[in-house]
Amino acid sequence: MNRALQAELLRLFGYACLGSLLAAPFDAPLVGLCLGLLGFIWHHLWYAAALLRWLDAPKKYELPDGVGVWRDIYTGSYDRWKQGKKRKRQLRAIVSEFRASTAALPDAAVVLDADGCISWFNEAATSLLELEGSRDRGIRISHLIRHPEFAAYLASDDTDKTGIEIAGPAESGRILWIRVIAYGQGQKLLIARDVTKMKQLEQSRRDFVANASHELRTPLTVLRGYLDMMAQEAESDDVAVQAGDKRHDDGLAPWHAPLQEMRRQASRMQKIIADLLKLANLEASSRHASDELVDIPALIGASLEEAMVLSDGQHELVAHVDETLNLRGNQAELHSIISNLLSNALRYTPPQGKIEIYWENRRNGALLRVCDTGIGIAPTDLPRLTERFYRADTARSRETGGTGLGLAIVKHALERHEGQLKIHSQLGQGSEFACQFPSARTLTRDALAKAG
Numbered sequence: 095m096n097r098a099l100q101a102e103l104l105r106l107f108g109y110a111c112l113g114s115l116l117a118a119p120f121d122a123p124l125v126g127l128c129l130g131l132l133g134f135i136w137h138h139l140w141y142a143a144a145l146l147r148w149l150d151a152p153k154k155y156e157l158p159d160g161v162g163v164w165r166d167i168y169t170g171s172y173d174r175w176k177q178g179k180k181r182k183r184q185l186r187a188i189v190s191e192f193r194a195s196t197a198a199l200p201d202a203a204v205v206l207d208a209d210g211c212i213s214w215f216n217e218a219a220t221s222l223l224e225l226e227g228s229r230d231r232g233i234r235i236s237h238l239i240r241h242p243e244f245a246a247y248l249a250s251d252d253t254d255k256t257g258i259e260i261a262g263p264a265e266s267g268r269i270l271w272i273r274v275i276a277y278g279q280g281q282k283l284l285i286a287r288d289v290t291k292m293k294q295l296e297q298s299r300r301d302f303v304a305n306a307s308h309e310l311r312t313p314l315t316v317l318r319g320y321l322d323m324m325a326q327e328a329e330s331d332d333v334a335v336q337a338g339d340k341r342h343d344d345g346l347a348p349w350h351a352p353l354q355e356m357r358r359q360a361s362r363m364q365k366i367i368a369d370l371l372k373l374a375n376l377e378a379s380s381r382h383a384s385d386e387l388v389d390i391p392a393l394i395g396a397s398l399e400e401a402m403v404l405s406d407g408q409h410e411l412v413a414h415v416d417e418t419l420n421l422r423g424n425q426a427e428l429h430s431i432i433s434n435l436l437s438n439a440l441r442y443t444p445p446q447g448k449i450e451i452y453w454e455n456r457r458n459g460a461l462l463r464v465c466d467t468g469i470g471i472a473p474t475d476l477p478r479l480t481e482r483f484y485r486a487d488t489a490r491s492r493e494t495g496g497t498g499l500g501l502a503i504v505k506h507a508l509e510r511h512e513g514q515l516k517i518h519s520q521l522g523q524g525s526e527f528a529c530q531f532p533s534a535r536t537l538t539r540d541a542l543a544k545a546g
């Protein structure tokens with residue numbers, strides 16, 4: 095048994111004996127015993143009352159020293175109170191440090207409860223989102239940021255992903271990037287960043303590339319025209335040179351080879367410029383492609399014919415096409431996707447290789463796949479293939495007339511159709527380029543007939 099409790103039992107015995115002894119001369123030992131017990135109870139009540147009074151206002155009252163079990167209770171309570179005070183002080187310091195650091199953040203941070211109502215926000219939120227302390231705390235964030243895209247993003251489960259860009263509060267003219275991160279039990283942290291400057295820079299970069307490409311196109315067409323004309327004249331010169339016996343070893347005029355090289359390089363530049371302009375157009379267009387009805391089987395047929403001309407009978411080309419499946423989208427962009435993938439498959443597949451194109455209806459939408467048995471792609475190159483001018487095999491790309499922009503165009507055009515590009519490949523084994531289109535854009539012949 096605890097020593098303090100043993101002492102209390104002794105004290106109880108002492109009180110009882112003292113009461114009985116004091117009452118003995120009056121011949122009432124029982125009354126004396128009761129009075130002794132009452133004294134014992136009063137002793138404890140007095141210490142309990144002192145504890146309660148101190149607990150109520152620990153700064154105002156002092157704890158008495160206490161005896162017996164009360165000494166232990168008092169020291170224990172005092173120590174705990176002291177520890178609590180210290181912890182509170184530490185917490186207060188952490189909270190004020192957190193407040194100071196979030197106040198210094200240039201990004202707006204808003205804490206939302208499980209119902210999407212604002213429970214806290216930092217300084218930056220007052221300027222970026224135009225929130226006001228007393229007015230907006232406790233209000234649903236969707237009532238304050240009235241943007242259909244934001245409402246859809248907040249309601250969706252993929253809030254932890256990339257975030258969205260929306261126009262800031264009306265007057266500000268800002269563009270905000272918003273990301274919502276779920277934590278705890280249904281709470282969310284909303285981060286908003288001002289990306290106006292970055293967007294402006296991006297826009298001026300895009301404008302620069304588009305303008306430069308546009309400006310270069312006309313002089314290059316003129317140059318190409320003259321080169322073609324000179325090449326024609328050179329051909330007749332070749333004949334003349336041969337007749338005059340001033341021929342090269344190969345029997346051609348000395349300017350024949352440089353002229354051909356100049357024509358080849360000029361046509362490469364024309365292709366690069368055409369692709370840069372195509373990309374610029376894709377970027378300048380609205381986020382979503384139009385939704386005109388596009389006959390994909392016919393488009394695949396036309397692209398296959400072009401591919402056959404390019405292949406010149408060197409590859410086996412096979413199509414597995416669901417003839418009833420169509421898409422809503424932009425015909426030129428969809429054609430660009432198919433022809434770029436087919437042209438890549440041809441250019442990176444050695445002669446006698448096989449190229450297959452699949453067009454199928456899947457549960458989650460339509461799937462276009464272009465598979466080849468070509469040179470394949472190393473795993474380290476896969477994530478970077480859709481970057482502009484990124485080439486896994488630079489020599490082969492240039493040799494076969496590649497611009498390094500084909501897959502960037504495919505990715506952009508797909509994004510405008512809410513589609514996704516997935517690439518599977520193994521070096522030396524071949525590659526598969528899969529374009530997934532959402533169900534909302536697919537249209538079967540049956541659905542078309544029903545729609546009337």
Ligand code: ADP
Pocket residue numbers: 434438439442443466468469470471479480484485486487488491492495496497498499500501502525
């Ligand atoms: P390029 O005009 O150079 O082909 P793309 O953007 O179309 O540019 O493709 C980027 C790079 O991806 C290519 O340079 C090539 O290395 C690689 N690539 C694309 N398609 C294939 C394929 N079917 N097989 C192997 N490599 C490919």
